Amino acid sequence: MTRIIKGVFDFQKNVHGTREQLFKNLGSGQKPLALFITCSDSRISPDMLTQTQPGELFIMRNAGNIVSPYSWDHASGEAATLEYAVKQLKVREVIICGHAKCGAIHGLLNMDKLDALPEVKRWLQFSEPVLAALKRDTEGMSQEEILAIGIERNVLQQLENVKSYPFVREAVDRGELRLHAWVYHFETGTVLAHDQTKKRFVSLSDATKPKFNATKEEIESYIKSHQGGMDLTI
């Protein structure tokens, strides 16, 4: 904890000062580009991964990047956060980003061992629809391979759960909202995205090449601007 408090001191003294204008503007409202839904896992830093600045990503995080499906009589944190992002902030993109080696999905594959974790077990019911097909499709595979495929299938399941909200479907139909399914592999530092036409996950940079790849000049200017401890996400 001392480490964290020290970090706050450092932020107040140094980081904030060097980007004062950006932080001052933060007081005047937010207009985020996207709702980014990801796991609570400490190894994921969405800001770092997407190189976005404060003000750009509205972020929902919980164990397993799970979204409870629409229910007319019960408002969950996921329902409220999704509704606020889409209807109030009018984000144009929803990105659900799973990740390699996810502990929650590991739990999903071992539901019989979760009796000591009743809340986790109940929570994973929103991912459970993937289990039957997963079992069928991964026969004979190693635990590691099954986990990797389970993580991808869970992201797609959560995309379905997001679509169960009437206001999401309406916004998608009007062409005002796009949904994305990603998996972040922190061991290789790459992001895979679900390709709807190929019906499988492909490398995000391959899929979007060449339009969205950073140019040589951009990389150089990035490195230049980040010299001297200016790295925004440390």
Place this chain on the structure above:
Amino acid sequence: MLPEQDACLPLASHQGMDAILKGVNLFETVIFPENRGYYEALVDQPQRPQALFITCADSRIHPNLLTGTRAGSLFLIRNAGNIIPPYGSGGTSGEAATIEYALSVLHVKNIIVCGHSHCGAIRAMLEGKLSDEIPSVRQWFTHTESVRRLFVKKKAAEITEEDVVHAVEENVILQLAHLRTHPAVAVGLSQGELNIYGWVYHLGKGKVFGLNPANGEFNSLLEKDAIPLPSLRNRRSGAVR
């Protein structure tokens, strides 16, 4: 409907999804290769976060930046209003599951509930603008109804940023109380194995204020070192507010 959001932030270089995709590409091609050793070390061992950090979904909050931590340090819950429903309050709760996972599986020793100034949803609640258009938000904010009641005598037009900060502080205190109803939290606190903290991040000022159990006020973390909030047992013995 709620009023239109304030003016767009002047981040002209970032336009929608293009900016995000480009950012990912920059991470993949430059940042990851440069820090390969750090990231690879993260994968080889199970995560060992120093704290569970519960904060609002608001795009202006960067927990790692704020706390000077890197990937691997903070396990995160983020939702609109940094709300934790009380244990057993009906329905399956992602917050309950994530708290249970953080404490029982990862053995996290610190929990920080961090509200923030300029919270749009809290302001809308105070102004009575959580309308039928956003029924889920309105229902979710019943978990902070007692904070709203403190301000019912004020008209919407009279709500100031000072009121918002005050409500945000009260909300942090309320969510800390909700947090204590979760069995793993209660047990951790009574065994002295867990510390909980209440913070408010002031956007624009770049300052963090921590709930001081000695006086029940939010003091600058610069002035006072963070003091963990006591367990219920200590509270009964009159050690705090």
